[in-house]
Amino acid sequence: MSHESKGEDKVSKERRTTLKFITSLSFVMGLGSVASLLKSVTPPVLEIPEWPRIKIANINNIKPLTWYLFTYPTSEIPCILVKTGKSTPYGIGPDKDIVAYVMICQHARYYGTIYIPPREKRDPAKLTYLKTVPPNVLELYPDKNLLYCPAHAAIYDLEDGGSVLSGPPFCSLCKVVLEYDDTTRDIYVVGLAPPAPAVPGVTLCSKDAEELKRIMLGKKLLSEVTLEEKI
Numbered sequence: 001m002s003h004e005s006k007g008e009d010k011v012s013k014e015r016r017t018t019l020k021f022i023t024s025l026s027f028v029m030g031l032g033s034v035a036s037l038l039k040s041v042t043p044p045v046l047e048i049p050e051w052p053r054i055k056i057a058n059i060n061n062i063k064p065l066t067w068y069l070f071t072y073p074t075s076e077i078p079c080i081l082v083k084t085g086k087s088t089p090y091g092i093g094p095d096k097d098i099v100a101y102v103m104i105c106q107h108a109r110y111y112g113t114i115y116i117p118p119r120e121k122r123d124p125a126k127l128t129y130l131k132t133v134p135p136n137v138l139e140l141y142p143d144k145n146l147l148y149c150p151a152h153a154a155i156y157d158l159e160d161g162g163s164v165l166s167g168p169p170f171c172s173l174c175k176v177v178l179e180y181d182d183t184t185r186d187i188y189v190v191g192l193a194p195p196a197p198a199v200p201g202v203t204l205c206s207k208d209a210e211e212l213k214r215i216m217l218g219k220k221l222l223s224e225v226t227l228e229e230k231i
């Protein structure tokens with residue numbers, strides 16, 4: 001082999017090595033682009049937050065047999081708070097009679113449910129909103145605190161964990177978990193408890209406390225809550 005052809009061989013070997021290096025580099029860079037492309041199209045995994053703990057009232061300002069409206073844990077979930085005048089399983093306060101529930105009907109997600117107090121206050125002339133409730137419904141369960149759904153006449157018992165007394169709902173109301181500070185007499189809202197409310201994003205009537213938290217997923221959580229007295 002001549003001196004010249006030996007030189008050419010050396011040059012082409014160097015070219016092949018350089019070419020191999022460039023090819024490998026492009027492959028690695030290509031993988032990087034694919035990875036970043038995949039990253040950009042894969043939806044981010046949202047972490048379900050903990051229930052916010054929020055002061056909602058001082059017990060001195062809560063009248064018995066009166067309904068108070070608020071929203072929790074987001075502005076889309078309407079809730080009701082009532083001092084029922086009777087000790088109940090989920091009640092808080094010195095008399096264990098203050099309860100709260102999500103107001104959404106568990107049958108077909110009706111949001112306009114109505115509080116019916118016991119008969120001592122069940123007078124449509126005084127509580128004009130009761131005029132929208134059929135008289136025969138007002139005669140039922142006269143001594144109870146009720147939540148009534150005008151859509152298909154469901155009646156829930158607010159003294160018994162929101163259980164269904166009549167009508168088509170599949171399960172009791174979703175409970176709002178309250179805490180009472182007997183030093184300051186403040187009432188706090190600290191979460192929701194199963195069954196899950198009939199809202200999109202959760203399984204209707206789910207008893208899974210963790211799944212219930214999905215109603216907060218990707219939503220703006222409230223940091224303060226105002227009670228509105230309903231008249």
Ligand code: FES
Binds near residue numbers: 108152154
């Ligand atoms: S939506 Fe309430 S009873 Fe049907």
